Amino acid sequence: MIRRWLLSSALAAMVLALTAGGSAAFPRPHQATVSVAGAVTTPATYSLAQLAALPQTSFSVSQRRWWGSRTHSDSGVSLEAIVEDAAPTLPSAKNGLLRVTVTVSSRRAGSATFALGEVVSGFGNHPAYLALDQDGHALPAPELVVPGDVNNARTVFDVDRITVAVQNPTPTTPPAGAVTIEDGPFTRTLSAGQLAALPPHTLDVSFLAGTASQIHTEVGPTLADVLRAAHIRWDLNTWVAAVGSDGYVATVTPIEAFVGGRPLQISLNEDGQALAQPRLVVDGDVKGGRYVSDVVDLVVGQGVAPHPGW
Numbered sequence: 091m092i093r094r095w096l097l098s099s100a101l102a103a104m105v106l107a108l109t110a111g112g113s114a115a116f117p118r119p120h121q122a123t124v125s126v127a128g129a130v131t132t133p134a135t136y137s138l139a140q141l142a143a144l145p146q147t148s149f150s151v152s153q154r155r156w157w158g159s160r161t162h163s164d165s166g167v168s169l170e171a172i173v174e175d176a177a178p179t180l181p182s183a184k185n186g187l188l189r190v191t192v193t194v195s196s197r198r199a200g201s202a203t204f205a206l207g208e209v210v211s212g213f214g215n216h217p218a219y220l221a222l223d224q225d226g227h228a229l230p231a232p233e234l235v236v237p238g239d240v241n242n243a244r245t246v247f248d249v250d251r252i253t254v255a256v257q258n259p260t261p262t263t264p265p266a267g268a269v270t271i272e273d274g275p276f277t278r279t280l281s282a283g284q285l286a287a288l289p290p291h292t293l294d295v296s297f298l299a300g301t302a303s304q305i306h307t308e309v310g311p312t313l314a315d316v317l318r319a320a321h322i323r324w325d326l327n328t329w330v331a332a333v334g335s336d337g338y339v340a341t342v343t344p345i346e347a348f349v350g351g352r353p354l355q356i357s358l359n360e361d362g363q364a365l366a367q368p369r370l371v372v373d374g375d376v377k378g379g380r381y382v383s384d385v386v387d388l389v390v391g392q393g394v395a396p397h398p399g400w
Contacts, residue, residue, distance in 0.1 A: 193393035203393030277330035
């Protein structure tokens with residue numbers, strides 16, 4: 091009897107302590123939010139309801155696994171619109187938005203970095219979305235989806251942070267025909283001969299320059315081969331800023347060539363004529379803003395931005 095009374099008293103005391111604690115003892119489930127920060131004029135934090143109040147786009151996306159694929163009907167907010175609303179702090183330079191990189195991350199599910207120029211409709215026109223609904227059911231947290239990708243490599247679940255950065259490298263002066271590759275403190279220059287020794291690829295490209303269409307045949311190594319020759323490793327969060335001799339800058343991400351269907355090339359020959367200085371070529375863009383002529387530098391960086399408290 092004494093043992094039973096002691097057990098009953100202990101349980102009663104536990105219940106009293108928990109009920110006295112109120113909401114502190116029973117914390118509410120985590121409410122999903124997405125913060126937008128970094129090099130922006132208007133940082134913001136969105137709740138799911140606030141994201142749902144923004145203009146929504148419906149799209150189909152295929153999830154591919156080793157056992158097969160399944161197509162879903164999603165809807166959500168475009169990454170382009172969210173970044174545009176935050177107003178990146180752009181330099182007073184031609185096509186300044188093409189210097190912007192965007193990292194979409196989750197505490198639990200990793201991150202993926204984009205060149206803004208890839209996803210905006212006026213240049214790359216390869217949109218990415220924060221999906222909020224799938225097959226008519228609300229998702230518990232936003233999910234980064236790139237419906238035009240060939241696989242799910244850039245899918246990020248439980249998105250809670252978007253970090254915007256603006257890359258403003260300055261040109262160097264390598265030897266004629268050479269390109270300097272910079273990755274933090276590491277610098278290596280590939281000569282014209284070293285670039286020419288890499289496996290050549292031929293691309294027939296077309297894009298808008300202003301209102302006029304341009305069509306060219308480009309020959310040269312892939313960007314990935316150039317980075318490999320410089321002993322640069324890259325991943326889902328690597329960006330590359332191509333710098334022209336006149337200071338023009340445009341960013342790309344190596345991963346977009348592999349999953350986004352955008353071949354990236356360092357052209358050495360255009361329309362049968364050798365180029366005095368290489369040219370960055372982005373096959374598939376609707377406008378030629380990310381085609382960088384007279385490339386002298388390839389500046390490499392990582393878009394990963396740690397969460398507070400990491």
